[in-house]
Amino acid sequence: xxxxxxxxxxxxxxxxxxxxxAAIGWLPLAAWLxxxxxxxxxxxxxxxxxxxxxxxxxxxxxxxxVPLGPxxxxxxxxxxxxxxxxxxxxxxxxxxxxPVRGMPRRLSxxxxxxxxxDYALTPTGRGRFDFAGTHLRLHSPWRLWTQxxxxxxxxxxxxxxxxxxxxxxxxxxxEVASRSVxxxxxxxxGEGTEFHELRDYRIGDSLRKIDWKAxxxxxxxxxxxxxxxxxxxxxxxxxCGRRMLAxxxxxxxxxxxxxxxxxxxxIALRQGDSVGMxxxxxxxxxxxxxxxxxxxxxxxxxxxxxxxxxAVATDYLAAASALQARQRRRxxxxxxxxxxxxxxxxxxxxxxxxxxRHLVLVVSLxxxxxDQAAANVDHELDTAIRAAxxxxxxxxxxxxxxxxxxxxxxxxxxSCSELSGVLVERYLAVKRAGRL
Numbered sequence: 001x002x003x004x005x006x007x008x009x010x011x012x013x014x015x016x017x018x019x020x021x022a023a024i025g026w027l028p029l030a031a032w033l034x035x036x037x038x039x040x041x042x043x044x045x046x047x048x049x050x051x052x053x054x055x056x057x058x059x060x061x062x063x064x065x066v067p068l069g070p071x072x073x074x075x076x077x078x079x080x081x082x083x084x085x086x087x088x089x090x091x092x093x094x095x096x097x098x099p100v101r102g103m104p105r106r107l108s109x110x111x112x113x114x115x116x117x118d119y120a121l122t123p124t125g126r127g128r129f130d131f132a133g134t135h136l137r138l139h140s141p142w143r144l145w146t147q148x149x150x151x152x153x154x155x156x157x158x159x160x161x162x163x164x165x166x167x168x169x170x171x172x173x174x175e176v177a178s179r180s181v182x183x184x185x186x187x188x189x190g191e192g193t194e195f196h197e198l199r200d201y202r203i204g205d206s207l208r209k210i211d212w213k214a215x216x217x218x219x220x221x222x223x224x225x226x227x228x229x230x231x232x233x234x235x236x237x238x239x240c241g242r243r244m245l246a247x248x249x250x251x252x253x254x255x256x257x258x259x260x261x262x263x264x265x266x267i268a269l270r271q272g273d274s275v276g277m278x279x280x281x282x283x284x285x286x287x288x289x290x291x292x293x294x295x296x297x298x299x300x301x302x303x304x305x306x307x308x309x310x311a312v313a314t315d316y317l318a319a320a321s322a323l324q325a326r327q328r329r330r331x332x333x334x335x336x337x338x339x340x341x342x343x344x345x346x347x348x349x350x351x352x353x354x355x356x357r358h359l360v361l362v363v364s365l366x367x368x369x370x371d372q373a374a375a376n377v378d379h380e381l382d383t384a385i386r387a388a389x390x391x392x393x394x395x396x397x398x399x400x401x402x403x404x405x406x407x408x409x410x411x412x413x414x415s416c417s418e419l420s421g422v423l424v425e426r427y428l429a430v431k432r433a434g435r436l
Contacts, residue, residue, distance in 0.1 A: 001148045002047060008144040011039050043144050050140035050147055054081035056109055058134045058152035060092070067162040068255060071101075071120050076134070078107070078115040085110045087139050093132040093150070095157075098124055123159045126255070127306040131155040160305040161258040198222050232273045232436045233290045233331035234427065235358075236261045237323060240281035240307060241314030243338040246367050248416045253365050254309040256416040257336045262300070263420040264334070264427055269296050271431065276327065277303060280319040281310040287326055320350035324357065332359050332430055334423060339364040339400060339411075351409045359435055361426060363412045364401060365419070 004012075015035055021027040061075040074094070080086060091104035102119030109115055123129075134152040139145075198214055201221030214222040238261065244254035265275040269292065276290035277300060288303045290296070314337065323333065333354055339347060339362065347362070354360045376387055398413075405411050414422045430436060 002050065003146050003148075004043075005139065005143050005146050007142070008039075008043055011042075011144075015039055042142065046140040046142045046144040050138060050145050053084070053086065053138065055136060055138075055149050055151045056080050056086060056088075060131065060134070060152060060155055062131065062155050062157060064156075065158050065160055066123060068123050068126050068159050069162045069251075071122050073118050073120055075116065075118045078109055078117075080109050080111050080113065083111050084141075089137040091135045092119065093135055094121055095123075095129040095131070098122060126159045126161060126258075127308070129157050129159060131157065158305055160301050161255065161262055163262060163301065165259075165263065198224060231292070232431070233327075233329055234264070234268045234273055234275045235290065235323065235327055235331045235333045236265070236275070236277045237319060237333055237335040238277060238279040238304075238307070239314050239319075239335070239337040240279050240284075240309050241337075242309065242311045243314065243340075244309035245311065246338070246365075248367070251416075252309060253338065253367075253416060254307075256419055257365070258304055258307070260336070260419040260423050261304075261334075262297075264423040265297060265300050267424050268427060269293060275300060276331070278319065278323050278326070279304065279307050280314065280322070281312055284310070285319070285322050287322070289326070290331070316347050316350035317353070320353045324353060327358070330357055330359070330436065332361070332427065332436055334361050334363065334427075336363045336365065336419070336423075338367070339404070340397065348404065348407050348409065351404075355408075359430065361410045361412065362404070363414060363419070363423065364397075366413060366415045 015032070018027055018032045018035055022029050022032040057079040059077045059079075061077070063072075066072050074092065076090075076092065078090075086109045087107070088109070089104055089106050094100060094103075099122040100119065101121075102117075105117065105119075107115065107117075132154055133150045136149045136151060138147045138149065140147075198211060199222070201210060201215075201223045209223040211222050211224050238254075238257060240254065244252060244257065246253045248256065261277075268275050272292070274290035274292045275296050277286075277288040279286040286303065286307065288299055291299050316335075316337075327333075335351075351360050351362060376383060401411050401413055412422055412426070
């Protein structure tokens with residue numbers, strides 16, 4: 001699309017002024033007509049030169065998968081196609097609504113030279129997103145016209161939950177990696193539940209660890225090494241209902257749940273266990289059977305990257321029935337939700353159903369906004385009413401949690417910032433106690 005630039009508009013405004021002067025007799029009519037012909041010729045010639053100017057080739061360098069949260073750097077390479085210097089404004093057609101730094105750009109591309117530039121984006125949501133191309137606004141040589149062009153190839157991008165912390169844990173031991181996400185590990189008592197290997201006796205080993213037969217064969221003290229039992233199963237039961245739409249720290253609660261679930265899955269897979277997932281929102285279900293090893297983490301990321309919370313009520317009983325039908329082997333089932341007083345009977349029935357075969361943990365997320373409202377007590381009437389309402393709601397919520405605990409439901413009440421550490425901490429405690 002070609003549009004007149006400001007220079008041409010000023011020329012047309014001057015031509016109009018000359019027409020006023022010619023109308024009142026202060027300027028010959030021939031001069032006004034000659035100026036009009038000159039503007040038309042210049043504009044036509046300049047427009048023709050702009051149309052003939054080839055667009056630069058634009059190549060975008062973009063990873064196919066990025067994590068949610070960290071800033072993404074996008075690289076662009078521009079290569080001129082003509083023999084003249086080209087001045088233009090550039091804007092990459094990135095997904096709308098994302099904070100951007102370094103766009104748009106005003107550039108001059110000399111002939112025969114390739115230009116490289118980059119800009120930064122911050123993904124604000126998970127799922128698949130598209131870059132529609134690169135938008136250019138070119139100027140004609142005499143700056144009488146501008147033309148908009150879209151060049152470059154469209155590209156797709158998948159935004160996954162924030163897996164960057166997992167990469168930082170890759171070279172760490174399980175205990176150090178667990179502490180890095182906030183887990184408070186208790187000093188270990190006793191031994192693991194599965195024999196691992198024989199090794200030389202170390203000072204401090206208990207007499208129960210010494211293998212006397214092996215000691216007699218090699219004529220030196222040999223101890224048995226144990227480890228936690230492997231090849232157990234962990235199933236993440238994800239609530240994708242309307243309660244997960246609440247936000248803390250610019251992220252929806254559901255995104256916090258996904259990030260914490262990835263941390264738990266990473267530790268569990270490092271321990272030799274299998275991890276699966278069942279996501280439920282209303283009547284919609286997504287099931288991923290437990291998997292081991294690196295394939296388990298890849299499948300978990302691929303299956304959950306485009307999950308979104310929906311404005312529907314969560315049916316805990318239907319989710320429990322679906323999990324019972326799909327997961328036959330005993331597993332450690334972790335349900336992360338936001339428990340409220342109306343959930344009493346339904347949640348209790350769902351946990352009772354799952355507990356027939358599985359070890360179940362229910363984690364209830366606290367809403368930071370409610371804690372802040374309850375703590376914000378001052379002399380303003382509106383603020384005082386809001387604080388009283390928040391305190392009353394939180395009291396009812398705590399009473400609901402206590403009632404579920406008395407009914408035998410394993411309950412945790414945590415904030416989003418504590419979630420990763422608490423999940424890993426409880427999982428390792430279950431492993432070391434041999435409860436599975």
